[in-house]
Amino acid sequence: MPAFMLKKIVLGNFSSGPVDPEMADGIDFMVDRLESLGQSELASRLTLNCQNSYVEPHKIRDVPVTIMDVFDQSALSTEAKEEMYKLYPNARRAHLKTGGNFPYLCRSAEVNLYIQIHLLQFHGTRYAAIDPSMISAEELEVQKANLQSNNEQEQPS
Numbered sequence: 001m002p003a004f005m006l007k008k009i010v011l012g013n014f015s016s017g018p019v020d021p022e023m024a025d026g027i028d029f030m031v032d033r034l035e036s037l038g039q040s041e042l043a044s045r046l047t048l049n050c051q052n053s054y055v056e057p058h059k060i061r062d063v064p065v066t067i068m069d070v071f072d073q074s075a076l077s078t079e080a081k082e083e084m085y086k087l088y089p090n091a092r093r094a095h096l097k098t099g100g101n102f103p104y105l106c107r108s109a110e111v112n113l114y115i116q117i118h119l120l121q122f123h124g125t126r127y128a129a130i131d132p133s134m135i136s137a138e139e140l141e142v143q144k145a146n147l148q149s150n151n152e153q154e155q156p157s
Contacts, residue, residue, distance in 0.1 A: 003039035026105035065091035070099040
């Protein structure tokens, strides 16, 4: 297909109704990035995105998994989300009230917090995201306290 048809397909999945300013900025950014892609790049990305494949859950049984999801409208169907939850029943769930298709752009602080929570379990192991010599014990304690405080705030009363 020609590039303009592929772009029309992608743009058809973007929110067209009223959204908050951060989500609008995220959509605008992605539209700009979409315009910079050539036909072959766009076709290959759409092919990868639309292929019916997944990581077989039994192969990562011992690997901690966190599934990040938004409660508002996104391109991922409810059925696809439910199927993912079934395939990874032991996965932690990181829910964002809003974020649309691009929560990592418009809700970056919340997404980063969930990533930090996920990565915290690897601190001090060979899978750590940062060399332990680069972070002081004091900084680690501050980060743990912040994460615990945020987790307590998210817990329903």
